[in-house]
Amino acid sequence: MPDETETTQPLIGAPGGKATSAPLLGRDTEPTIFELSHPGRRAWNFRTTQVPEVPVDELVPAVHRRQTPVELAEVSERDLVAHFTRLSHRQFSVDLGAYPLGSCTMKYNPKMCDTVAGLPGLAGVHPAAPASMTQGWLELMVEIEETLCEVTGMAAATLQPAAGAAGELTGLLLMRAWHEAQGAPRSKVIIPDSAHGTNPASVTLGGYDVVTVPSDDRGCIDMAALRSVLDEDVAGIMLTNPNTLGLFEEDIAEIAAALHQVGGLLYYDGANLNAILGVVRPGDMGFDIVHMNLHKTFATPHGGGGPGAGPVAVSERLVPFLPGPRPVRTGGGEYGWEMPPRSIGRVHTWHGNTLVLARALAYILANGGDGLKEIAQIAVLNANWIRQRLHHTFDVPFDRPCMHEVVLSTKTLKAEHGVRALDVAKRLLEEGFHAPTVYFPLIVEEALMIEPTETESPQTLEALASSLEKIAAEAVATGWLPMAEYPLGTPVRRVDEARAARTLIPTFDARN
Amino acid sequence: MGTYIPHTDDEIEAMLAFLGLSSLEELFAVVPEAVKLQRSLELADGVGEPDVLDRMEALADRNRARTDRMVCFAGGGAYDHETPSVTRALAGRSEFVTSYTPYQPEVAQGVLQAVFEFQTMVARIAGLPVANASLYDGGSAAVEAVNLGVAASGRQTVWVSEGIHLHWRQMLATFAVGTGHVIRTIPLVDGVTAWPEIVDGEAPGVLMVGYPNYLGCLEDLGAVRSICDATGALMVVGADPLAAGLLRSAGSWGADVMVGEGQMFGTSLGFGGPYLGLFACSAAHVRRLPGRLVGETVDVEGRTAYVTTLRAREQDIRREKATSNVCTNQTLMAVTAAIQLGWLGTAGLVEVATRCARATRYARDAVLAVDGVTPWADAPVLREFAVRLPILADTVIERMGDEGFLAGISLEGAVDEGEHGLLIAVTERRTATQIDAYAAALAKAVA
Numbered sequence: 001m002p003d004e005t006e007t008t009q010p011l012i013g014a015p016g017g018k019a020t021s022a023p024l025l026g027r028d029t030e031p032t033i034f035e036l037s038h039p040g041r042r043a044w045n046f047r048t049t050q051v052p053e054v055p056v057d058e059l060v061p062a063v064h065r066r067q068t069p070v071e072l073a074e075v076s077e078r079d080l081v082a083h084f085t086r087l088s089h090r091q092f093s094v095d096l097g098a099y100p101l102g103s104c105t106m107k108y109n110p111k112m113c114d115t116v117a118g119l120p121g122l123a124g125v126h127p128a129a130p131a132s133m134t135q136g137w138l139e140l141m142v143e144i145e146e147t148l149c150e151v152t153g154m155a156a157a158t159l160q161p162a163a164g165a166a167g168e169l170t171g172l173l174l175m176r177a178w179h180e181a182q183g184a185p186r187s188k189v190i191i192p193d194s195a196h197g198t199n200p201a202s203v204t205l206g207g208y209d210v211v212t213v214p215s216d217d218r219g220c221i222d223m224a225a226l227r228s229v230l231d232e233d234v235a236g237i238m239l240t241n242p243n244t245l246g247l248f249e250e251d252i253a254e255i256a257a258a259l260h261q262v263g264g265l266l267y268y269d270g271a272n273l274n275a276i277l278g279v280v281r282p283g284d285m286g287f288d289i290v291h292m293n294l295h296k297t298f299a300t301p302h303g304g305g306g307p308g309a310g311p312v313a314v315s316e317r318l319v320p321f322l323p324g325p326r327p328v329r330t331g332g333g334e335y336g337w338e339m340p341p342r343s344i345g346r347v348h349t350w351h352g353n354t355l356v357l358a359r360a361l362a363y364i365l366a367n368g369g370d371g372l373k374e375i376a377q378i379a380v381l382n383a384n385w386i387r388q389r390l391h392h393t394f395d396v397p398f399d400r401p402c403m404h405e406v407v408l409s410t411k412t413l414k415a416e417h418g419v420r421a422l423d424v425a426k427r428l429l430e431e432g433f434h435a436p437t438v439y440f441p442l443i444v445e446e447a448l449m450i451e452p453t454e455t456e457s458p459q460t461l462e463a464l465a466s467s468l469e470k471i472a473a474e475a476v477a478t479g480w481l482p483m484a485e486y487p488l489g490t491p492v493r494r495v496d497e498a499r500a501a502r503t504l505i506p507t508f509d510a511r512n
Numbered sequence: 513m514g515t516y517i518p519h520t521d522d523e524i525e526a527m528l529a530f531l532g533l534s535s536l537e538e539l540f541a542v543v544p545e546a547v548k549l550q551r552s553l554e555l556a557d558g559v560g561e562p563d564v565l566d567r568m569e570a571l572a573d574r575n576r577a578r579t580d581r582m583v584c585f586a587g588g589g590a591y592d593h594e595t596p597s598v599t600r601a602l603a604g605r606s607e608f609v610t611s612y613t614p615y616q617p618e619v620a621q622g623v624l625q626a627v628f629e630f631q632t633m634v635a636r637i638a639g640l641p642v643a644n645a646s647l648y649d650g651g652s653a654a655v656e657a658v659n660l661g662v663a664a665s666g667r668q669t670v671w672v673s674e675g676i677h678l679h680w681r682q683m684l685a686t687f688a689v690g691t692g693h694v695i696r697t698i699p700l701v702d703g704v705t706a707w708p709e710i711v712d713g714e715a716p717g718v719l720m721v722g723y724p725n726y727l728g729c730l731e732d733l734g735a736v737r738s739i740c741d742a743t744g745a746l747m748v749v750g751a752d753p754l755a756a757g758l759l760r761s762a763g764s765w766g767a768d769v770m771v772g773e774g775q776m777f778g779t780s781l782g783f784g785g786p787y788l789g790l791f792a793c794s795a796a797h798v799r800r801l802p803g804r805l806v807g808e809t810v811d812v813e814g815r816t817a818y819v820t821t822l823r824a825r826e827q828d829i830r831r832e833k834a835t836s837n838v839c840t841n842q843t844l845m846a847v848t849a850a851i852q853l854g855w856l857g858t859a860g861l862v863e864v865a866t867r868c869a870r871a872t873r874y875a876r877d878a879v880l881a882v883d884g885v886t887p888w889a890d891a892p893v894l895r896e897f898a899v900r901l902p903i904l905a906d907t908v909i910e911r912m913g914d915e916g917f918l919a920g921i922s923l924e925g926a927v928d929e930g931e932h933g934l935l936i937a938v939t940e941r942r943t944a945t946q947i948d949a950y951a952a953a954l955a956k957a958v959a
Contacts, residue, residue, distance in 0.1 A: 029816045030621075033629050033854050044860030046594060050944040051871045059869040060758050061892050064730050070636050070756060074857045077598050084626070084851055088607035091622025095606040101615070108516055109610050112561045117782075120579070121572025126586045127784030128921045129577030130906070133913050136574030137783045150554055162648035162785065163840035165827070173690055197828030201837035205659075207690040210832040248542045278553045279540050285547045295840065299516075303844025304623035305613040305645070305804065307786030323686070345686035349589065349651035349679045349773070350784025362568055366515060368558025377536040378517050378524070384539060385527050401542055426618065435616050440828075457518040458527060490618040492811040497617075500809035500821040504798065506642045507632040511808065 017079030029492070030086050033073040034508045043077040090491040091304075092434050098456050098464060102405045102437035102449025103196065103244060105274050105296035112366065113300065113359035122358050127350035131336045137354065138335030141327040144361040145311070151372065152270075152290045153283025154313035158323045159357055160348035164271060165198040167291030167310030168238070170323060171267050172206030173344045174289055174314060175236050177321045178265065181342065186235035186264075192221050194244045194441040196271060208235060215443055219245040219398035221255060230258060236265035241285065242275045242403035244441040246383060246449075256286025265289060265318075273297045274453070275380055275404035278373025288315045298360035309356035323347045378454035379404040382461055386450055389465045393472045397444050405451035407444055408436075413472065414446050418480030421446040424471055426494060429487040431467040515558070577918050579781065583946050585875075587896045587937025588726065588921045589650055589677055589773040590781055593754070593864070594941055599778040599855055603848040613804075613840070617819040618811075623843060624818035627806045630850040637756045638770035638792035639763025645804040645820075646846040647789030647838060650773030651683040654750060656791060656802040656836055657769045658684060658718055661746035662693055663800055663835065664768075667717025669694045673705040675725025676750055678926040700927060703729035703889025703898075707739055715743040722750045723762065726926060727935065728872075728896030729889055733765035740766070753777070753790060755894050757865025762792075769793045778852030779845050788845035799825060802836035867940035868895040871947065875938040878951035884958050888923075888933055896937040898923060902958050905934045911957040917950055919957075 017036045056065070075083070092099070099106035117123065125134055145157045161167035172189065179186045189208040191199045193215055200210045211229050216222040220243065237259055241249045249255065259266055268287040274297045282290045294300050295308035302308070314322060321344055325337035367375065380403050387406040391399055394408040413419040425435035425448070437449040452461055475483055487493060505511055519527075528534060540548070576582060584592040602608075607622055614620030627645045634643035647653045658670050670688075672681055674697050684695050696716070698705050705721055721736050733749065740747040748769045749762035754776045762770035774788030775781070793801060799822065807821035827834040856864060872895050879885055879899055888898035901908055905922035912919035923933030938947065 030625065032625070032632075033850075034632065037857075042857055042859060043596075043598065043855045044857060044863065045596075046863070046867060046940055047943065049867070049871065049940070049942065051867070051874050051942075051947070052944075054870050054873055056758065056866055056869070059866070059873060060894065061730065064759050064892070066756070066758060066760050066764075069858050069862050070761075072633060072636070072856065072858045072861060073854050074859070075854060077855070080598060080851070080854050081602065083854070084602040085605070087622040087626055088602075088605045089622070090625070091607040091611055092616070092619035093607045094610040099612060101612055104612050106612055110516055112564060114604070114609075115565060116568045119568060119572045121569070121575045123780040123782050124579035125575050125577055125783045126579075126584055126592070126781050126918055127590055128586050128588055129575075129918055130909055130913070132910060133577035133582070133918070134575050134783065136571040139574060140568075140571045147555060153549075162652065162842075163838075165837040165839045166648060166652070169687070169690070169837060173686065176689065197826075197831050197834070198837050198839050200832035201827035201830070201834040204832045204834070205687070205690050205837055207692060250542055250544060253544060253547055276543075278549065280543050280548050284549060293840075301609045301844075302612050302840070303842075304608055304611045304620075304627075304847065305843035306648075306841040307844060308840040309786075344689070346651075346679055346682040347686055348785065349649040349677070349683065349787065353648075353785035355780070355782040356786055358568065362564050364555070365564045365567060366558055366561065369553035369555035371515075371558040372553060372555070374517060377539060378519055380539045381519075381524065381527055381531075381536065384531055388531055401539070403542075425616070429616060429619055434612075434619065437615070454517050458523045487618050491621045492618055492815055492817040494812050495617045495817045495819045496809045496811065497819050497821070497823075500807040500819050501823070503809075504821065505808040506628075506798075506805055506821075507635045508629070509632060509635070510641065 017075060017082055030090065032508050033075060033083055036075055036079055036083060037073040039074055041074045041076050043075060043080055097432055098460050099434040100436050100450045100452050100464060101434060102451040103271055105451060105453055107299055107453035108455035109299050109301040110363060113362050116358050116362040117355045123355065135335055138327045140358060140361060142329060142335060144357050147364055148292060148311055149313055151277060152313045153281030154290055155316040156319045156322060157311050157313035158326065159311045159352040160323050161310035161312055162348055162353050163306060163308035164291060164293045164310045165202060166347065167312045168198055168202035169205050170312050170347050171289040171291055172202055172208065174318055174321050175265050176206060177342065177344050178318055179235050186233050188234050190229060190234060190237040193443050195238065195240065196244065196269060199238045199269060219247045220249050220251065223251055223254065226255065227258060230262050232262055234262055234264045236267055238267040238269055240269040240272050242272045245398055245407050246402040246405035247398060248403055252285045271296060272404060275376055277376040278369065279376050283315065288318060294356055294360040299363045300356045300359040307353050307356055309353040375454050382452040382454060382456060385461055386452055386465060390468060393469050405449060408448040408450065409444055410446040410448065413475050417475050419475035419483050421448050423480065423483040424448060427471045427483055427486040428467060429490055433464055433467060576913065582916055582918050584918045585920050585936050585938065585950060586918045588935055590784065591776045591937060591939055592781060592941055593776050593939050595778050596855060599848065599852045602851045603778060608844060608847050614820060617817060621818060623847065624806050626847040626850050627843060628808060628818050630846045631806060633850060633853045634790050635792050637753050637761065639761025640770055640792040641795050642798050642801065643792035644801050645806055646841045646843060647791055647803055648842060649785065649787040649789045650771065651680040653771035653789035653791045654680045654720065655683055655687050657748045657771045658693060659691065659836065660769060660797060660800045660802065661718030661748055664797055665717035665744060665746055667715065668692060669696065669716045670718040671696050671698050671716040673698050673721045673725065674700045674927060675705055675722045675727060675731065676720055677726050703727050703891035704731050707735065710743055716745045718746050718748055720748040720750060724752055724755055724894050727889060727898040728893040729891035730894065737766040754865055757861040758869060768797065774845065774849050777849035779848055786842055786845055788842050788849055800835050801825065803838040803841050864940050868938065871938040871940065871942050872897060874944065875936065875947045878947055879936065879954060882951060882955045882958065896935065898933050898935050901932050901934055904931055908934060908957045912953055915953040917953055
């Protein structure tokens with residue numbers, strides 16, 4: 001019957017969203033939104049405004065006017081919801097399960113903070129509104145600045161840096177400004193070989209040369225090596241304490257004294273601040289500049305890779321150099337903006353990732369001072385429990401009490417059975433856990449860096465440890481080949497990363 | 513115990529026993545006593561959620577300039593656009609909100625594919641082949657564009673139009689101290705950049721211009737391209753991605769890099785952050801692209817898959833030789849933008865840009881009819897415009913605040929005599945009634 005073919009054929013052949021859960025069942029991948037697009041379909045609608053409908057020709061000079069519209073997808077609201085919901089089902093998250101990604105502090109993010117970030121009186125405020133109309137925001141910012149200073153033992157802080165790396169660069173520019181004010185900017189910054197990759201990259205952007213110092217056999221800075229590179233051209237040192245091996249730098253007072261003796265400054269990379277909340281403060285250890293990752297320590301969600309917030313706190317002598325303008329008390333319960341006298345300038349388009357600051361303040365208010373200390377205690381307890389539980393199963397390069405994270409290694413498993421850290425990580429995905437950080441820190445061969453955080457229960461830790469034991473036993477029994485097959489049940493299996501780099505497809509349009 | 517810690521006292525005791533310890537304090541035996549904090553943190557005791565929310569509500573209540581109580585005519589890169597329920601609902605899904613950087617692509621296809629779609633949308637808006645997975649905000653994107661441009665051209669001198677957002681220019685100055693770049697501001701004349709003659713031996717490595725610029729004016733990008741052709745400088749355009757619904761793309765004018773602020777695509781004003789830095793470039797510069805990039809590939813079964821790629825550029829691998837130190841970006845805002853642009857679609861982007869342009873035209877006519885208010889410049893505008901006031905802009909903004917309007921942004925510091933300039937933005941949310949009332953209030957405020 002030709003008539004029927006004519007009426008149904010175009011519909012079958014046309015694109016458009018099909019609302020089924022097939023992609024979740026491993027039977028299909030989810031098409032891109034561009035493949036779901038069907039000409040003429042729409043979701044948008046706008047307010048009735050009574051604004052006169054002047055022809056576009058009269059609004060845009062011809063020379064500036066686009067000839068064809070930007071081609072975006074054309075989908076219904078229902079298609080849009082189905083598409084992004086299906087994508088969300090192909091995504092692991094803290095809300096779903098444990099995320100023991102070392103150095104990332106993937107703790108549970110309280111829902112209360114989502115409510116805070118959505119308050120119309122916070123979310124609906126334009127950043128250029130004058131101080132007289134934004135007193136609540138200024139008060140909030142001053143309060144979190146003072147709170148963070150108490151936690152870190154510092155004098156004042158800038159809230160502008162949008163993430164840890166932005167905080168690092170801000171800190172290095174503060175270091176430069178300080179030394180310049182003393183007469184010379186100096187040229188070198190020391191970082192340990194266990195440092196995060198952002199440290200050396202930030203040092204370069206700060207206009208400094210990187211001097212790397214090795215770790216000793218305890219996993220801490222080699223004091224002799226440090227002393228051998230110290231001179232009056234050293235602007236400072238960047239340290240993470242506990243360091244990226246999860247170990248506390250016990251010689252910190254000695255390190256600080258040595259640096260200060262040559263006129264250098266100490267920069268504290270706050271990536272691991274969660275371990276020491278309420279126990280020991282960077283300021284009391286002798287640090288001059290401290291950045292914090294609010295998206296780690298203070299539970300603001302990481303959003304699949306951001307936003308973060310990276311406030312930088314400083315000791316008294318560096319306060320005049322802070323970025324500005326800064327929110328300050330002006331007396332009588334009022335607040336305003338002030339430019340520090342020798343400010344390095346602005347490091348954010350506006351005032352920082354302010355809604356992230358609001359979330360962090362809410363989290364701190366809920367926990368209180370003693371609650372923060374409990375966070376550190378349980379984070380360290382959980383990590384040590386994992387270390388103790390697994391130290392016969394995996395290599396532990398530095399097998400002594402750790403802080404909030406523990407670095408294991410599959411060095412022996414690799415030598416004897418060909419099983420690498422990567423294989424264990426991929427196999428763990430099959431068990432329903434996110435993988436630990438792998439191959440970091442760089443100084444540990446086949447590193448598996450586990451940071452359980454304080455919000456995972458003893459039962460979750462037991463399940464995680466059991467899974468890792470089971471995987472190690474499998475590795476011994478069956479070797480690399482079967483292990484390399486994993487994961488099997490994830491939305492996609494191992495991904496061809498080499499091909500992605502070799503044949504770059506960064507957009508849908510680059511597919512062919 | 514804190515509310516978010518699951519452990520009971522019995523469990524803690526058992527775990528400590530497993531470690532051969534008898535107290536939590538012993539876990540910190542490695543910390544030298546001399547540096548340990550010998551007191552409690554001087555912070556208030558923890559309280560329950562209702563108390564926290566009461567406190568945060570009280571702070572929020574002290575903000576008068578909130579869009580539910582004050583009609584917003586301020587812009588400058590941060591706009592009061594419509595965000596539909598569907599964007600809020602999808603962008604608030606906890607799988608997007610509470611995941612980390614997609615280091616394990618097998619369990620991160622949701623974020624990776626959403627970012628891939630975002631990159632495609634930004635590249636199409638820019639008229640350029642590649643866009644990254646986002647940067648912190650418009651200003652940070654501008655800083656990274658200058659870093660790329662200097663590295664690519666080999667010349668440290670950067671000509672930045674005065675029509676680039678004042679705060680972006682301030683950021684360029686801040687970061688130039690570390691990199692040694694020489695930033696030269698090129699003044700505006702009647703709303704558009706008056707580029708200087710090129711002197712032999714003093715050719716710039718980068719030119720940066722706004723489109724539309726900070727005053728809302730449409731710049732002659734053909735002239736910028738000509739200077740770049742003559743000097744070999746890179747052409748960086750700070751573009752308004754929503755205005756691109758009507759305007760030619762940066763790429764069509766020959767831009768090497770487009771940067772922009774993407775807050776307008778579904779992210780709340782939020783007092784300035786978190787926002788969304790957009791960054792797109794030509795194929796020639798992809799190896800210098802800052803931040804993360806998602807690429808399409810296949811898994812071992814040949815299924816389409818997404819992964820972060822060209823990782824060799826990034827800081828965790830190249831360390832001190834990296835082109836940028838960016839690690840955490842604004843992925844959630846990028847996903848939000850992909851959802852919002854999915855909602856707008858091809859016709860919706862044109863529609864919203866058109867509605868903004870119409871409301872701006874209507875508002876400009878109404879505002880310029882007020883006695884004593886004159887145009888700041890005669891150059892054509894699209895969705896934002898500047899006026900000269902007979903009294904200080906700060907005074908007008910305060911007076912208008914009392915009438916229920918956030919009047920705009922003072923141009924003080926941004927341009928010469930800016931203290932009498934007011935930058936006014938009119939989005940598709942503004943009704944004719946609101947605009948009429950605004951003009952009436954302005955007449956009263958300047959009288």
